[in-house]
Amino acid sequence: MSTNPKPSYRRILLKLSGEALMGDEGFGIDPKILDRMAHEIKELIEMGVQVGLVIGGGNLFRGKGLAEAGMNRVVGDQMGMLATVMNGLAMRDALHRAFVNARLMSAIDLTGVCDSYNWAEAISLLKSGRVVIFSAGTGNPFFTTDSAACLRGIEIEADAVFKGTKVDGIYSDDPVTNPDAELYSKLSYSEILDKELKVMDLAAFTLARDHSMPIRVFNMNREGALKSIILGGSEGTVIDHVENLN
Numbered sequence: 405m406s407t408n409p410k411p412s413y414r415r416i417l418l419k420l421s422g423e424a425l426m427g428d429e430g431f432g433i434d435p436k437i438l439d440r441m442a443h444e445i446k447e448l449i450e451m452g453v454q455v456g457l458v459i460g461g462g463n464l465f466r467g468k469g470l471a472e473a474g475m476n477r478v479v480g481d482q483m484g485m486l487a488t489v490m491n492g493l494a495m496r497d498a499l500h501r502a503f504v505n506a507r508l509m510s511a512i513d514l515t516g517v518c519d520s521y522n523w524a525e526a527i528s529l530l531k532s533g534r535v536v537i538f539s540a541g542t543g544n545p546f547f548t549t550d551s552a553a554c555l556r557g558i559e560i561e562a563d564a565v566f567k568g569t570k571v572d573g574i575y576s577d578d579p580v581t582n583p584d585a586e587l588y589s590k591l592s593y594s595e596i597l598d599k600e601l602k603v604m605d606l607a608a609f610t611l612a613r614d615h616s617m618p619i620r621v622f623n624m625n626r627e628g629a630l631k632s633i634i635l636g637g638s639e640g641t642v643i644d645h646v647e648n649l650n
C-alpha cells in the first residue's frame with residue numbers, strides 16, 4: 405500500500421514574482437533561487453500535481469518605472485513582457501537541469517526562442533505532466549503578470565492561483581512597515597476590497613473574483629511552504645467567496 409500523501413490540488417497556476425528570482429542581488433537572476441524553485445516544483449510534479457507557471461519581470465524591467473524615466477509606456481511594457489520571457493527561459497533551463505519536463509510559451513510570438521501561447525496545447529502538456537511556463541504576460545501593455553496569472557489560471561481551469569511573495573500571506577497592514585500587522589488565514593474577495601488590502605492590482609483581482617478563482621498567497625522564500633500547502637497545510641492566506649471559506 406502506498407504511503408505517499410495525497411495532494412489537495414489537481415492543477416495549479418503558480419505565479420512567481422520576478423523580484424523573488426533576484427534573491428539578495430539588486431537586479432537579474434540568482435541561479436540558487438532558480439534551482440530551489442525548480443526542485444520545489446519537481447516535488448509537486450512527482451506528487452501528480454499539474455503545474456502552470458507565470459513569472460514576473462520586475463527583476464529586469466517594469467514599464468511603469470521606464471515610463472517614469474521618460475520612455476514611452478507601451479515600449480516600456482513591451483520590454484517588461486520580454487523580461488518575463490528571459491526569466492521564463494532561465495526557469496525552463498533550471499527545470500530541465502532538475503530533470504523536469506517543461507515547455508515555455510509566450511503571449512508574444514518569438515519564433516525560434518519558445519512556443520507561442522496555445523491554450524489546447526497547454527492543457528494537453530499539463531495533462532501529460534509537463535510544467536508549462538506562460539511568459540510575456542497577457543501580451544498587452546498596461547497589464548501585469550498578476551493579471552496574466554489569473555487569466556491563465558482561469559483558462560487552464562486551475563484549482564487556484566498560488567501567488568508566491570516575500571511575506572507569509574496577507575496581513576491587516578504592510579508587515580514590512582508595521583510589525584503589529586496580523587496575518588489572515590482566510591479572506592473573502594469582498595473583505596479584501598472593504599479593507600483595501602494589497603494583494604494584487606485590481607484588474608487581476610476582480611478577474612479572479614468574477615470567475616471564482618481562489619487565490620492562495622504564500623511566502624515563496626520559506627522552503628517547503630508550497631509542498632506543505634499542496635498537501636493540505638494551512639500556510640499563507642486563502643482568498644475565496646465567503647461561502648467557500650468555511
Ligand SMILES: Nc1ncnc2c1ncn2[C@@H]1O[C@H](COP(=O)(O)OP(=O)(O)O)[C@@H](O)[C@H]1O
Pocket residue numbers: 421422423424460462568569570571573574575576577578579580581601602603604
Ligand atoms: N496587507 C498586506 N499584506 C501583505 N503584504 C503587504 C500588505 N500591504 C503591503 N504589502 C507588501 O506587499 C509586498 C508583496 O507584494 P507583491 O505584489 O508580492 O510584490 P511584487 O510587487 O514583487 O509582485 C510585501 O512584501 C509587503 O511588504
Ligand SMILES: O=c1ccn([C@@H]2O[C@H](COP(=O)(O)OP(=O)(O)O)[C@@H](O)[C@H]2O)c(=O)[nH]1
Pocket residue numbers: 420421422423459460461462463465466467468480481482483484485487488540541542543544545546547548549550551552
Ligand atoms: O500582461 C502584461 C504583463 C506584464 N507587462 C509588463 O511586464 C512588466 C513585468 O511584469 P510584473 O511587473 O507583473 O512583474 P513582477 O512584479 O511579478 O516581477 C510589467 O511591469 C509590465 O511593464 C505587460 O505590459 N503586460
